[in-house]
Amino acid sequence: MSIVVVGSVAYDKVETGRGNATDALGGSAAFFSVAARFFTPVSIVAVVGSDFRSEDEQLLADRGIDLRALEKQEGKTMRWHGRYHEDMNKRDTLNLELNVFDGFMPTLLPDQRRCDYLFLGNIAPVLQERVLSQVMSPKLVAGDTMDHWILDTHEDLIKLLPKIDILTVNDDEARLLAGEHNLVKAGRAILAMGPRSILIKRGEYGVLQFSQEGIFAVPAYPLEEVVDPTGAGDTFAGGMMGFLARDGRITESSLRTAVVYGSVMASFVVERFSLERLLELTWEEIDNRYRAFIDLIDSHHSRWITQ
């Protein structure tokens, strides 16, 4: 089944201890869609400016990503400039120009309104609500958010949460949203706000998934080198939703497998700048790393001992 994703398409300037990238194709919808497209058809709802390079559009189109709802407006594409600390879990936003993204009013095409899988990238909750209200009867809705929306549009977000099946946040965002430092308490508190599942992303420490069935914890795939963490969260979401849409089932078991596939996809994207690694990635590599990931976390647990 196919996925509709609403989010940003942007040009990023990124500085990490491993080098820099300038005018690099980025944004939540770009990372998400390229990752998810390995699993299932994806269509993007986003906006770019008149400076959006035709080769970038071609690159997405060539991968079979549906761009009919990628609006082009007069003006500049959104731009983000970030610098990572030596501890790559931390970064500073040096500049953010919303440009054409400011005033973006996402509108879905008739066939997109009938979609089964919807991902609401990190945009204002009121826009996420606007998109959601256009979709007739989605089978699964996942959404991302960030500190800015949690603080400045708290009520909008709280109203949206019961309509979301899966919420993705990082650990600091989870603490902020729940008003609770302990992550277990925070995860449970957010569950009580409405979503069926909360995915707390902890960067190099992996992911905690909270649902009524319990907690699932996976480490991040251990890498010898991380070049650029930009887009890791959206790539994770793309792999996770991609698996679910392909699989068609929404059970605790499929959610857990989806978290592993999300983690696998995220482990690739950080190996190079921007979308570079995803664009050269093969299914064989995904499959091999999935198997390696399962081996990484396999406890060989047929070993009960009794007193």
Place this chain on the structure above:
Amino acid sequence: MSIVVVGSVAYDKVETGRGNATDALGGSAAFFSVAARFFTPVSIVAVVGSDFRSEDEQLLADRGIDLRALEKQEGKTMRWHGRYHEDMNKRDTLNLELNVFDGFMPTLLPDQRRCDYLFLGNIAPVLQERVLSQVMSPKLVAGDTMDHWILDTHEDLIKLLPKIDILTVNDDEARLLAGEHNLVKAGRAILAMGPRSILIKRGEYGVLQFSQEGIFAVPAYPLEEVVDPTGAGDTFAGGMMGFLARDGRITESSLRTAVVYGSVMASFVVERFSLERLLELTWEEIDNRYRAFIDLIDSHHSRWITQ
């Protein structure tokens, strides 16, 4: 099979955001032995002063811990005073009095020299070597170390490493020992120094196990409240070695199960101050948390997808 542990027995003063403990029974050999004793017989090689309380000795003896090689010397028992940050992964040592531990010359009893399982707690590498040289043909030797020994007695430690099967270190110690920030590279570099397996303890983020067979990553058991992290590493080692000695096999599979049991035991000890939680712990609780832990990390991985 039984385990011999050499390490410290101390009185701790601990301050955490959850309260304080004073004159609390602690030290690596105390935490290790109480944890390991749930699985298998343990005997302690350590030294205490004339101020060592008879009720503490009785408490260990009542659990069936062999104290024949717990030397009593004139003077004071070792004392440690630590304060944890709000981020409980960090702590400051405010005071350390080695007291009778200064000049400790561990000497094993004849039957201890024939032990199969040996744990070298965090003491000077030259003392760890001294103990090791007294043991005839151990089946498995595990050892712990710390930044102080890595920096100040580097050569002694490097000489010892090839004789150790399992080395336990925390993430900063691994980086320091390997001279490498990336943990995957650090783990592999330390493997090349001789141990068959490296266990990198990452506090609330769990454990990474490196061996020739690959990497095993487990999260920490997510807790709603951590009261006192003191002794978590030694308790982890106690559960880990306890399982291995009970199981009798030393395979990748048993090592992984042992890491899970170690993580389970560590998840209990931090729930209260000092040894309090371990002293009231039942096997049923261990068994239940082991099952909960397996559920926590179970990826339901029978779900390959093919392109």
